Amino acid sequence: MSKSVLPEPSSSPPPATTSDRRRVAFATVVGTTVEWYDFFIYASAAALVFDQLFFAGLGANSTLVAFVTVGVSFLFRPLGAFLAGHFGDRYGRRRVLVLTLILMGAATTLVGVLPTFDQIGIAAPLLLILLRIVQGVSAGGEWGGAVLMAVEHAPPKRRGLYGASPQIGVPLGLLLASGVLALITLVLPDDAFLSWGWRIPFLLSVALIGVGHYVRRRVEESPVFKELAIRRERTRTPLVQLFRRHSGLVLVAALMFAGNNAVGYMTTGGYIQNYATDPQGPLGLDRGPVLWAVTASAATWLLSTWIAGAVSDRIGRRRTYMIGWLAQLAGVLALFPLVNTGDIGLLTLGLMILTIGLGLTYGPQASFYAELFPASIRFSGVSISYAIGAIIGGAFAPTIATALVSATGTTTSVMVYLAGMTVIGLIATLLLRDRTGIPLGPDHESEQAVSPLRFRKP
Structure with a gap:
């Protein structure tokens, strides 16, 4: 790899203490929760109000276009991942995390003050899309840094548990976003919610971003990056090295995440919320109870x-994933039969069953990904794999689901699509070796550089 050739110092950074690890775990939970709250508030609003306020001029296509704007941000996640991966491998994980948090919060707050289509015409949806793109760039850079801060601070036998810290930021962000929206719909009548109430969750991001920024600034840099910096072994061109040596691994890792992400975006992307509450649809349920159901499933x-x-530390990442894929497939097959009853209790049950499998195929991902890539290009590897997987999986999952129901008149087609994505994730997992517990520091770079792909000889 292209690295500096300065002499290697004799000193090494002190190992992370238990207090350091707990502080980092707390910081990653808080930071990723804030980031994903911001991201999911947009998706929920797209399902509930943006079609009426920003895309009303499109008539029957307004809902479809609103969901397209949810997916557009995913196309810019690789840009965020490329930038964050490059600077994170060169200058540190912590700096990138603080920057992405501020960027996401600023974009979310500005959505809360945007004029609507009736007020400024076509400029309204264009500005909305621009801010969604900024959210996508931020989200693309956020995950990799949070994952590595958590996993690289963790003791080898507890990486799965510590690595779950940034992962639970996603359901916590969904729980917070859905809960805030549900409370607002409970307090405000529909006309007030549509007029101005929907803006409140976006404006709340200002306070949340302040908390997240304060917490993240107080954590120490990753010990692995500290040691790379001391040894002057930071790669000058991490992206070039990643794709030159590990392009196949990036693709397989991306497909593994895509299997989870496509299914997860049935709720995080707002599809179920829109499908269940659409007054012209087959169910026509009230907005509030559906949002409470999503909140329960987030828990x-x-x-x-x-x-x-935690389980992946005991039985291995790959085995945990395999159990998860089977549970996720069962959840996919049960989802729409329960949702289509029109009973809010059964809808809640369907979402909760689905999220058990989603959790089992998401909890081990941070540690699994971190153990796949060498230390000097790890930020780039995990960020870009995640971003590409998000495009393949969740980017347009709500749009695809909407189009499938429109074309076939039945949610069975959506079930087949989600089951297919789950099987793709399962196959991708089978193609990877389990590297649970592999040393993550720069002393073991040669061991880490051996391909974990099962169709390549070690």
């Missing part, structure tokens, strides 16, 4: 994610 998702991270 189940959080719990299963945390448990999966």
Whole structure:
């Protein structure tokens, strides 16, 4: 690899203490929760109000276009991942995390003050899309840094548990976003919610971003990056090295995440919320109870994610994933039969069953990904694999689901699509070796550089 050739110093950074690890775990939970709250608030609003306020001029296509804007941000996640990976491998994980948090919060707050289509015409949806793109760039850079801060601080036998810290930020962000929206719909009548109430969750991001920024600034840099910096072994061109040596691994890792992400975006992307509450649709349920159902399922998702991270330390990442894919497939097959009953209790049950499998295929991901890539290009590897997987999986999952129902008149087609994505994730997992517990420091770079792909000889 292209690295500097300065002499290697004799000193090494002190190992992370238990207090350091707990502080980092707390900081990654808080930071990723804030980031994903911001991201999911947009998706929920797209499902509930943006079609009426920003895309009303498109008539029957307004809902489809609103969901397209949810997916557009994913196309810019690789840009965020490329930038964050490059600077994170060169200058540190912590700096990138602080920057992405501020960027996401600023974009979210500005959405809360945007004029609507009726006020400024076509400029309204264009500005909305621009801010969503900024969110996508930020989200693309956020995950890799949070994962490495958590996993690289963790003791080898507890990486899965510590690595679950940034992972639970996703269900916590969904729980917070859905809960805030549900409370607002409970307090405000529909006309007030549509007029100005929807803006409140976006404006709340200002306070949340302040908390997240304060917490993240107080944590220490990753010990692995500290040692790379001391040894002057930071790669000058991490992206070039990544794709030159590990392009196949990036693709397989991306497909593994895509299998989870496509299914997860049935709720995080707002599809179920829109499908269940659409007054012109087959169910026409009230907005409030559906949002409370999503909030309950986010709690189940959080719990299963945390448990999966801990379990992966005991039985291995790959084995935990395999159990998760089977559970996720069962959840996919049960989802729409329960949702289509029109009973809010059964809808809640369907979402909760689904999130058990989602948690089992998401909780071990941080540690699994971190153990796949060499230390000097690890930030680039995990960030870009994640971003590409998000494009293949969740980017347009709500849009695809909407188009499938429109074309076939039945949610069975959506079930087949989600089951297919789950099987793709399962196959991708089978193609990877389990590297649970592999040393992560720069002393073991040659061991880490051996391909974990099962169709390549070690």
